[in-house]
Amino acid sequence: xQEVDPAGSSSKFPLDTLYQAAxxxxxxxxxxxxxxxxxxxxxPTVSRLxxxxxxxxxxxxxxxxxxRTAADSLGGDLAAALSLQKVYLADGDQSRRLRVxxxxxxxxxxxxxxxxxxxxxxxxSGRTIYELSQAVLPKLPGVIVAPSxxxxxxPEPWYQTNEIARAMAEHTGAHPAFLWTQAxxxxxxxxxxxxxxxxxxxHRLWEAAKGALLGVGAPPTTRSSISRFIPKxxxxxxxxxxxICLNFFDIHGDRxxxxxxxxxxxxxxxxxRAIPHTVGVAVGVEKASSIxxxxxxxxxxxxxxxxxxxxxxxxYLDAA
Numbered sequence: 001x002q003e004v005d006p007a008g009s010s011s012k013f014p015l016d017t018l019y020q021a022a023x024x025x026x027x028x029x030x031x032x033x034x035x036x037x038x039x040x041x042x043x044p045t046v047s048r049l050x051x052x053x054x055x056x057x058x059x060x061x062x063x064x065x066x067x068r069t070a071a072d073s074l075g076g077d078l079a080a081a082l083s084l085q086k087v088y089l090a091d092g093d094q095s096r097r098l099r100v101x102x103x104x105x106x107x108x109x110x111x112x113x114x115x116x117x118x119x120x121x122x123x124x125s126g127r128t129i130y131e132l133s134q135a136v137l138p139k140l141p142g143v144i145v146a147p148s149x150x151x152x153x154x155p156e157p158w159y160q161t162n163e164i165a166r167a168m169a170e171h172t173g174a175h176p177a178f179l180w181t182q183a184x185x186x187x188x189x190x191x192x193x194x195x196x197x198x199x200x201x202x203h204r205l206w207e208a209a210k211g212a213l214l215g216v217g218a219p220p221t222t223r224s225s226i227s228r229f230i231p232k233x234x235x236x237x238x239x240x241x242x243x244i245c246l247n248f249f250d251i252h253g254d255r256x257x258x259x260x261x262x263x264x265x266x267x268x269x270x271x272x273r274a275i276p277h278t279v280g281v282a283v284g285v286e287k288a289s290s291i292x293x294x295x296x297x298x299x300x301x302x303x304x305x306x307x308x309x310x311x312x313x314x315x316y317l318d319a320a
Contacts, residue, residue: 002015003309005229013052017031024304025105056182063073078303082295086302092260093308098131105304106213110138112302113277115212117142120205120268121174123164124148124245127216130158133168138174147206148212150183150248150265159227177205181267183246184229190263199265206267209275213217214300216282216290217243231258242290244272244280244299251289251320253296273298281302 003020024030025046030038032046050117053059061306075089088109094101098123115121121143123129145168147161157163162178169176181193181200199225218224227246231237238309240256241250245266248256255269272278282291291313294300305313 013129014152017272018058019058021046022053022202025050026059027110037308050124055122062197074307074310074314078313081273081314082292082303084295084303085299088302088311089310090246090283090304090306090308093283094306096238098128098283099135101136101281101306102128102281102283102285102304103135104134106132106288107138109279109304110140110213112213114281115140115143115211116248118144119211120144121168122146122148122206122209122212122214122275123168124126124214125152125159125161125164127156127158127218128283129213129215130164132213132281133164135171137168137172140174142190142203143172143174144177145172146168146177146202146209147179148180148206148214148267148306150181150185152183152229154227155226165306175204179265181265183227184260184263185265187263190265193265206271207274209271211277212267212272212275212279213279214280216287216294218284218287218290222286229260231260234258241293242287244294246299247272247289247297247299249293249297249299251293251296253293253298255297263269269297269299272300278302279306283309285309288312 011121017039019152021035022062024035024038029312032043035046054061075087079087086103090101102162118253121140123133136194145165147165149161151161152159163177166176176301181197185193220226220237223232226232236258237248237256239250241251242249246264247266247269248258250256278300280291282302283306291303
């Protein structure tokens, strides 16, 4: 009669014999000759007993990838250095593989937010978040995805915040919300927006947001592509090391203003800091100082990045 192990698999060998053979071999370091003598079986039978013990689950073997272990340690070091709750770390350099290389980790970060129907998820502009919005993220039925910054006139798709929100909602089963105004409106339009019901609704969504996916912009003076209304050559931005949702900051995390920044239509630093689950997403060694400044500003509590960027950030901190 065949015996059935606890996992439901049948075996022609008695479970006790399988257990005794596995225990002696894996826990007591007995060789197969010794096991054969103890159990009064042939040596070939011992080999079959050990193979059967593995097959039915009495023995579970784990092979630890040393690179993954090192990555976990690196992520922990970076989280501690930046006072973050967690760092989701991809292997190697993912700067040319934003959608494929970062997607599993961003999906994990979104899942960890535990968003429920009616919750609000904010999405920033930027190439990284745009690339992720085109991929299949975890399903978010009933969740509202809203842009965190107004529209910009540049033709590149990663400046189109409504499209980012729409695509992310489409790929997650969420509901999109749209922000029908420029990121830097005229003074007259800015005054009108403060009374506009549609804009007030978006502002309420910002204040109620439970989660946010936030791209981290590089230092403005180094960018080849930036919104044309940002005066990147102005002395006011000389000390800026990056931005999140067009909120520019220096290496200490202090806000950096520029001409017109008081009219920027975007989620404010105060609102960003109040959101329960904020995830910064950034890769590239050129963003080392940007990540440091944003973390010090408290704009995100968790970070998705890669090992190359993580080492660059730690080296930057060591050299400071």
